[in-house]
Amino acid sequence: MARYTNKEILKITFPVLVSLLMEQMIGLTDTIYLGHYGDGQTELGASALAGVFYMVIFMLGFGFSVGAQVLIARRNGEGRYREIGPIFMQGTLFLLLLAAVLFTLSQCFARDVFSWMIGTEAVRRAAGDYLEYRVYGFFFSFTALMFRAFYVGTTRTRILTANSVVMVLTNILLNYLLIYGKGGFPEMGIAGAAIASSVAEGVSVLFFAVYTYFRIDWRRYRLFRFRGFEPVQLRQILRVSVWIMLQEGMAFLSWFIFFVCIEHLGAAELAVTNMVRSISSVVFLFVNAFASTASSLVSNLIGSGEADAVMPLCRRMTGLCFCFVVPLAVLLALFPSEALGLYSDNAAQVARGVPSMWVMLSSFVVCVPAFVYQFCVSGTGNTRMTLAIVLAAIVFYVGYTVWLTFGLRADVAVCWTTDHLYYFVTFVLSYLYMRGGRWRMRRI
Numbered sequence: 048m049a050r051y052t053n054k055e056i057l058k059i060t061f062p063v064l065v066s067l068l069m070e071q072m073i074g075l076t077d078t079i080y081l082g083h084y085g086d087g088q089t090e091l092g093a094s095a096l097a098g099v100f101y102m103v104i105f106m107l108g109f110g111f112s113v114g115a116q117v118l119i120a121r122r123n124g125e126g127r128y129r130e131i132g133p134i135f136m137q138g139t140l141f142l143l144l145l146a147a148v149l150f151t152l153s154q155c156f157a158r159d160v161f162s163w164m165i166g167t168e169a170v171r172r173a174a175g176d177y178l179e180y181r182v183y184g185f186f187f188s189f190t191a192l193m194f195r196a197f198y199v200g201t202t203r204t205r206i207l208t209a210n211s212v213v214m215v216l217t218n219i220l221l222n223y224l225l226i227y228g229k230g231g232f233p234e235m236g237i238a239g240a241a242i243a244s245s246v247a248e249g250v251s252v253l254f255f256a257v258y259t260y261f262r263i264d265w266r267r268y269r270l271f272r273f274r275g276f277e278p279v280q281l282r283q284i285l286r287v288s289v290w291i292m293l294q295e296g297m298a299f300l301s302w303f304i305f306f307v308c309i310e311h312l313g314a315a316e317l318a319v320t321n322m323v324r325s326i327s328s329v330v331f332l333f334v335n336a337f338a339s340t341a342s343s344l345v346s347n348l349i350g351s352g353e354a355d356a357v358m359p360l361c362r363r364m365t366g367l368c369f370c371f372v373v374p375l376a377v378l379l380a381l382f383p384s385e386a387l388g389l390y391s392d393n394a395a396q397v398a399r400g401v402p403s404m405w406v407m408l409s410s411f412v413v414c415v416p417a418f419v420y421q422f423c424v425s426g427t428g429n430t431r432m433t434l435a436i437v438l439a440a441i442v443f444y445v446g447y448t449v450w451l452t453f454g455l456r457a458d459v460a461v462c463w464t465t466d467h468l469y470y471f472v473t474f475v476l477s478y479l480y481m482r483g484g485r486w487r488m489r490r491i
Contacts, residue, residue, distance in 0.1 A: 051348075053367060056344070059202050059204055059340050060340040062205045062207045063199060063340055064332065064336035064337075065208040068211070068329075075328075076215070076218060077094060077222065078091065078321065078322070078390055079389055080222045080223070080227075089167075089169045089173055090236070090237050092167070092170045092173075092314055093173030093176075093177060093237060094174075094177055094237060094240065095320065095324065096174045096303075097161075097174040097177040097178040097181065098181075099303045100160075100174075100303055101178060102303075103296060103300050103302075104296075105185070105188060106295035107295065107296045108185070108192055110288060110291035110292035110296065111138065111141065111142060111292050112142070112196040113288070113295075114285075114288025115193065115200075116195075116197075116199055117200075117425060117428060118134050118287055119131050119134055120201075120342075120347050121346045121347070121349070121350040123350070124347035124349070124350025124351040125351070129269050131200070131268040131269070131270075132270040132271075132272055133269060133274075134280065135193055135197050135270055136270070136272065137276075138196070139190060140276065141281060141284070142193060143189065146185035150183070150185050150186070153182040153185075154182060157178050157179075161175055165307070165310060173237050176237055176238045176241075177237045180241035181241035181245060184245035184249075190252045190255075191248060194255040195207065197259075197270075199343050201268075202344075206255075206258055210251055213250060214250060214251040217243075217250045218243050221242070221243030221246055222239070222240055224243075225240070226243075289430075290434040291434070294437040297437060297438060298437055301444050301448075305444075305465065308449060308451075308452035308462075309452065309459060309462060312452060312462075318391070319400040320462075322387050322390040322391065322396075322400050323403045326379065326386055327407050330372060330408070330411060331414070334414055334415055337364050337365075337367060337368035337419060339422060340364070341419050341422050342426035343426065344360060345361075345427060346426045348360065349428075349486075357423070357427075364419050364423075365419045372415055379404070379408055380408050383400075384401060386404070387400045387401065387404065402458075403460040406461075409467070410463070410467045414470045416478070417470040417471070417473040417474035418473070420474060420478050421473055421474075423481055424481060427481075429486055432480055433477075435476075436473060436476040440468075440469045440470075440472040440473045440476075443469065443472050444465055
């Protein structure tokens with residue numbers, strides 16, 4: 048009999064979902080504010096390209112934290128609680144060093160990359176202005192990732208909700224003050240949105256640290272006991288994490304390529320794509336929440352010797368996720384103009400985005416099982432297999448994207464069918480691996 052009931056799964060997943068929703072609100076509010084600033088089209092396109100570029104780098108840290116989360120969940124399932132703190136501390140040290148390296152590289156070379164890849168001068172300049180300030184967020188967001196890995200891995204997810212609310216409220220307030228120059232602050236436009244997001248992430252880390260110190264029995268886990276650099280512990284984390292880091296970085300790099308290809312179709316197409324992407328991200332956070340929870344629960348089940356409950360859990364996580372995704376997708380499909388209208392006052396631009404939105408929403412039929420099973424593969428500890436699955440999907444995705452945009456010069460709505468192909472390949476390969484059962488023999 049499965050160890051986790053539907054009620055228990057939802058109890059663990061809901062705070063993760065709310066935290067993801069609140070975090071998504073950062074990008075959502077940035078997009079809404081910038082869509083009504085200046086001509087809207089330039090700012091939307093620039094924030095899309097710079098935002099995805101930021102996410103490519105951010106996902107390296109996220110991938111590392113997922114690997115650390117898998118180890119924390121396994122130790123939690125095994126009852127080896129005192130080994131969780133060293134994982135957390137070494138992971139935090141590594142991510143701060145990684146943030147410093149990525150920050151330096153971004154400041155030195157990001158504008159050169161944009162000059163090479165972005166054809167429109169105004170969009171290229173605005174994207175550089177946004178990223179110049181946004182990269183300061185690496186230090187804060189990477190640290191927050193390790194706190195999140197700790198709380199999800201130990202299934203103590205309730206704090207994620209409160210933390211995310213504080214972060215989002217900070218971002219909304221600072222967006223209003225800095226983009227438009229209110230309350231005595233200078234009008235900074237797109238750069239103000241970047242500063243607001245970075246400061247909000249700093250507030251998030253502070254909230255996590257204070258809460259953990261005063262409300263969690265951190266001595267039980269040996270948290271906040273830094274004993275210097277421990278190569279053996281770090282190598283253990285990296286054996287799991289490095290493949291997820293590559294996987295997540297490559298996945299978002301392919302997304303960045305998608306946006307660059309769309310930019311070559313035109314600035315209007317890029318602005319439409321950013322609006323649709325923002326809505327897609329809201330729906331996807333439900334998928335992300337259930338998939339992340341599935342990964343942690345799979346690792347806990349294997350650690351506690353209940354491997355037989357893993358496949359039934361995967362199926363139930365998929366079904367539960369559909370219960371949330373389908374009603375939301377149907378609602379958005381029925382009122383696409385109203386949803387897109389949040390981002391732009393341009394009626395023609397909104398109308399142009401409706402077909403793309405319908406195509407995007409249809410992709411979640413495949414997206415839900417694809418990501419649940421992919422994260423379950425990660426939860427088994429075989430992150431090298433997850434990387435192989437993602438790389439296979441990326442090859443099809445990028446090839447199809449380039450053919451549609453540069454070969455056929457297809458309509459932007461047709462270009463969104465690339466997601467269907469990516470999710471289909473991911474689902475087939477992930478499901479076949481989990482069904483095969485070789486993961487039962489793996490030890491981490």
